[in-house]
Amino acid sequence: MVTLSTEVLVIGGGATGAGVAWDAALRGYDVVLVDRRDLAEGTSGRFHGLLHSGGRYAVKDPRAAEECIGENRILRRVAADCIEDTGGMFVTTPWDDAAYADRFAKGCADTGVDCEEIEPSEALAAEPRLDPKISRAFRVPDANIDVWKTVWAMGHGVQQRGGRLLPYHAVTAVHREGDEVTGARVRDTRTGDELDIHARVTVNATGAWAGQIADMAGIEGVRVLPGRGIMIAMNHRLVNTVINRCQMPTDGDIIVPIRTVSVIGTTDQHTDDPDDHTVSQTEVDAMLDDGEKLVPGFRRARALRVWTGVRPLFEDAKASDTDTRDVTRAHALLDHSQRDGVGRFFTITGGKLTTCRLMAEETVNAVVAHLGDTRPCTTATEPLPGSESGENYRLGERLGRKEANLLDDQIICECELVSRHRLEEAMTRTASTNLDDIRRQLRLGMGPCQGGFCIYRAAGILHGHDGLGAEQAGQSLLDFVQERWKGMWPVLYGDQLRQVRLDDWIFQGILDVEHLGV
C-alpha cells in the first residue's frame, strides 16, 4: 500500500477543512486535505451564498453576530474576488412583529453590526419588487460569497505552498496508536486504490459527518445533529440586495441575490442522516409562500432548482463533565487530548460559512500549541489566490470579459457566460472527467436552461480535450443530465417545465443520448 506522511492531515474539504488547510499551510506546515467527494460538495456547497453581516443574529445570538461582523470585514479583504458587495436589508413586512425592529436596531448597536435605518420609500426605490407594505427598513453589510470559488482559492493556496489536495478520497479507518491518532487510511473512490496517511496531527473537519469520523477514532459522544434545510434558486435577480425579514430568524425569511439567480432559504428539519436530501412538497410550497411575502409575484418567477444542505448542530454529550463551554456557541472545537485523552486529534464542527476563517484560526492555534510551536495566524491579512487586488467581484465581470473579446472565444454556457477557454482550462486544472466538478468551478449549466445547450457542448469538448473514450464522455454527459434533473424535478412548474421539455427534445429527441453505442 502507498503511504504518505504529512504534518497536518485535514479530513473534510468544505469551507472549514479548506480553511484549516490554508491556515496551516500559511503557517508553514505540510498539509494533506482529503474529502470523500469533491471540495465544497457537502454542506458548504449547499447553502444560499450569504456572507452574514451578523444582523440575523443580533438579537438571538449576540456572540454569533459579533463573530459574523468581524469575519465579514476580514473576508471582504482576503476573499475579495469571491464576494459581491450587494449590501443587505432587514425589512419589516406586515407578517412580522413590528416591535422586533427596535430590538433589532439595539442588537446591532450592541454587537457592532453596522446598521442604518432608512425610510421604507428609500428601500423600495432601491428594491422596487419588495412588498410596498413594508413599515421599517435597515441597511446592513450583508453580501454574497461564491463558496466554490472561496474553497478552491484556499485549495490552490494550499497547493502553492506544497500541500496536497485529495478529493474523492474517503476515510476508511482512523489510525490509533495507544492514546494518539496517527493518521488515516483513505480509499480513492474513483479507482478503489487505498492510501495510508501518517500525520503528526489529524483534524476532523467533517461538519455533520464529524461524529462518524470520531467514531472511527474510537471517540464517543461527538454528536452532531444534522439540521436539514432547503433552498430554492429563482431565475434572475429578483432583488439585488440581500433581503431579510426583520423578525426572529425563522424559515424562508431571506433572499440572497447571487450571480445570475436569487436564492430563497431556508428551512430547518431535524434528520438522522446527513446524507438525507429529500425535499418535501410542503417545504417547497411554504418556501414559495414565504417568497411572496417579500417579493409579491414570487411564484410567477421561474424556480430553477432546489437543494438541501445539512447544518452541523453540535451537541456535546460530554459537555457537562469536561468544561463550561457555552453550548449555544455556533461552532465547537474539540481538543480530544483534553476531552478524551486521545492526542494529536481535533474536531472542529458547527459554525457557519461566514466564520470559517475564524474556526480555522482557532483550530490551527490549538494544533500549534499541541505541537509546542509558536506560529501566528496570518489568514486575516493574507489574501487568497485571486483576491490580491482587493477588488470585489462584480456581476458584470463575465459579460465585460466577453464583450472585450467578442471574436476570440466561444461561449459554451450562455446562461452563466462560461467561455470555451475557461472550460478547457478548468478541465486541465482539475483533470476531472466529471462535468459536475467542472460546474462547481465555473457555474457551468447553473442557469435557466440547466445544461440543455451546454451539456452536449461540454461533453464534446471534454472528449476532444482529454482523449477520453466515447463511453466515458457519454457517461459524463448522462451523469450531468441526471445531476441537473435531481435539483429540478421537485420544483418543476411554469416556464421551467417548458424549458425542461425543450431539454427533453434536445437530449432525447435530437441527440438520442439514451441510445449511445448501439
Add this chain to the structure above:
Amino acid sequence: MRRSELHFDAVVIGAGTAGLVAGTRLAQGGAQVCVLAKGVGSTHLAPATIDVLGYAPDRVPAPRPALEQLIAARPDHPYALLGTDVVGEALSWFAEIVPRGPLPGYVYGGSLEHNQLLPTAVGALRPSALVPETMANGEASRLERVCIVGTPALRDFHPSLCAANLERAGIEARAVSVDVKLDRADMNTLGLARRFDDEKWRRQFCSELSLTLRAEEAVGLPAMLGLRDPHEVLADVEHRLGRRVFEIPTLPPSVPGMRLYEILRSALRAAGGRLVLGAEVVSCDREGDRVTAVSTHAAGRDLTYLAPWFVLASGGFASGAIELDSHWVTHERVLGLPLRGVPAEGEPRFTGSYFDEQPMARVGVAVDSDLRSEGAENVLVAGAALPGAIPWREGSGEGIALASGYRAAQVAGAQVTPTAATV
C-alpha cells in the same frame, strides 16, 4: 371599443407542423382558413426528419407493424385515434408536397415499411421514417467508412465525439476539423448555412476539406447545407468532394427544420390559406359546447376571428400552451379546455430519475376518437397538444403532428360547406 371581426370556415391555432398541415389540407379542400400563431412552432428546433415511431420502447425497425402493436396496446395513444391508414396517407401527401415547395428539387424519402437510422450529433443512431435527401446518405446501413467533419468555429457540433460513438456502434468512423475563419466566435448552424448558400464560400470550404479526406469514405457534416437551395448545395458539395455527403442534425436552431417550415408555409399559401404570426390567441367566445370566436391582440389592435371550426394545434408544455402552475394545477391556456393524463392530486408528477417515464409526460387536451375536444365540440386537437404520447422519447413527434393535422382537416373539412370567397 368596436371589435374588428373576421370570418373564416376554419381557424387553426398554431403554426408548427400539425397546424400548418391542418390549415393546408383545409384550404386545399376549398375552405377559407386562417392559421393564427404566437410564433413559429417546433420546426425550428427539431431535426426535421419525419419520425413516426422510433422506440416502442426498443428500437423499431419497421413503423407499420410497430404502429399496429402500439395501437392495440395503448388505446389512449394518438395513433390509436388516427389509425395506421391515416398515418400512411398523411406521409404520402407530405412526400408529394415537398417537391412542389420553394426548395427546388429538395425531396424527402422513406416509408412506413422501414425506419432509417441516422447519426445524431452525439453519434447515436436515431430511427426516422421519412428523411430529407440531405440526410439520406447517413443511413447506417449505407455507411461503411465515414469521416465526420466539424469546425472549431461551431460550438454546437463535436465531430470526434460523434465519430467515436459511431465506432462503438460498429461503423468505421473518424473525425476531421476544418478551421474556417468566421467573423464571430459564436456562430451556429444557421449562420454557416447562409455561408453554404454562397457558392464561392462553399468552394473554399470544400477545397480545404478535400485535403484531409481519404478514399472511399462518406462525409457527415452538421446540418447546415444551405437554406435557400439545399438540393443544389448537396449536389455541389458531393461533386466537389467526389463522395457521398450527409447532414447530421444538432442543437437548435435547426436549419433543416427551417426548410421544413418554409415548405409547409408555402403549401398553405399556395392553397389559399392565411398565416398570421405574432397573433397570440388571448381569449375566446363560447356558446354552450361550442367555441364561436377567438381573439388576438397583435400589432396594437384586437381582432376577433369567427369560424364554425377551430383546430387547436398550439403544442403542449414546450410551447407554453399547456401549463403547470406553481400551485401544481395544470391548465390548457389557449381555450381553457379539459386535459387528460394529469396525475391525481397527491400523486407524483415527476420522479427522481431523469430517464424514467415521468408521470406528467402524457398530459394533453382530452379528445374523443375524432380528435374533438371533450370541452368544445367544434374544436379539433392536433399535434403535441394531444394526450397519450411521449413523442421525444418514442420518436413519434412529427408522425403524430402530420397525421393528426391531416386527420383534423378531414373531420372539419367533411362538415365545412366551402363559402364562396368573401372579399
